[in-house]
Amino acid sequence: MHIRSIFRTFALASLVAVAACESGTDPSDGGHLLGTWAGEAWDGDAQAYIVNDSLYISSASDGWQNGPYVAVGVGPFHGPGTYTLGPASAAIRYIVGGDGIWASYGTRQSPAGTMVVTGFSGGTVTGSVEFVADADPGDTPAGARSIFRGDFRARTQLPRLPSR
Numbered sequence: 478m479h480i481r482s483i484f485r486t487f488a489l490a491s492l493v494a495v496a497a498c499e500s501g502t503d504p505s506d507g508g509h510l511l512g513t514w515a516g517e518a519w520d521g522d523a524q525a526y527i528v529n530d531s532l533y534i535s536s537a538s539d540g541w542q543n544g545p546y547v548a549v550g551v552g553p554f555h556g557p558g559t560y561t562l563g564p565a566s567a568a569i570r571y572i573v574g575g576d577g578i579w580a581s582y583g584t585r586q587s588p589a590g591t592m593v594v595t596g597f598s599g600g601t602v603t604g605s606v607e608f609v610a611d612a613d614p615g616d617t618p619a620g621a622r623s624i625f626r627g628d629f630r631a632r633t634q635l636p637r638l639p640s641r
Contacts, residue, residue, distance in 0.1 A: 508601075510536035512627020514547070514569065521547075525602045525631035530554060532594070534606065534629055545571030547625060549592055549606050557594045557604075563587040567608045569625065582610035582623060590625075603630045 508523035521538040531552030538545050549567040551560035562584055569582040584590065590608025597603075605628045612621040 508629060508631030510534070510547070510627045510629040510631075512606075512625065514538075514545070514625045514627075515623035519547075519625070519627055523629045523631040525629075525633045527554065527633055532592075532602065534592070534602070534631060536627075536629070545569060547627075549608070551592050554594075556597050560592045560594070561588045562590040562592060562606075562608050564589065566590075567606075567610060567625070569610055569623075581613040582621075583613060584608050585611050600633045601630065602633065603628075605629070 508525065510519065510521050510523040512519045519536070519538050521536040523534060523536045526533040526535070529552070531550050532554035533548060533550045535546065535548040538547075547567070547569045549562065551562065551566065554560075564585050564587055565583060566589060567584045570579050572579060586609065589610075590606070592604060592606045594602060594604040605626075607624070607626045609622060609624050
């Protein structure tokens with residue numbers, strides 16, 4: 478997994494959210510991720526995507542407009558089991574300024590953590606994730622490290638583009 482792929486997941490999640498809002502469906506119907514990041518509570522919507530042979534879980538803690546966002550990817554995905562997270566397997570972004578200034582964290586070590594998938598049935602994936610993420614170079618606070626832990630339940634999603 479590469480950070481670029483992780484952030485593509487954010488874009489894909491945004492498309493799903495926009496499409497769901499335009500169709501009158503609440504995007505939070507797809508799932509939930511409850512946990513902690515840097516010692517603070519995380520309570521967010523969760524989505525699951527299977528792209529090629531990889532599973533991606535994404536979550537927005539404050540809804541869809543301001544972040545923070547987390548995305549985690551593992552592959553090849555073969556159903557329930559324990560997956561090791563390595564460099565560029567997970568990322569967290571959040572707004573630190575009112576003009577769209579983002580802080581980004583990502584996994585950089587190997588192993589950086591694990592995703593444990595406890596269930597995958599009927600399009601719903603359940604499990605837990607834990608990883609250590611470092612601040613991206615040049616972001617504030619530089620060199621900061623934080624731990625993300627959470628339990629998720631998410632329906633696999635296919636992006637639906639808004640109709641014109």
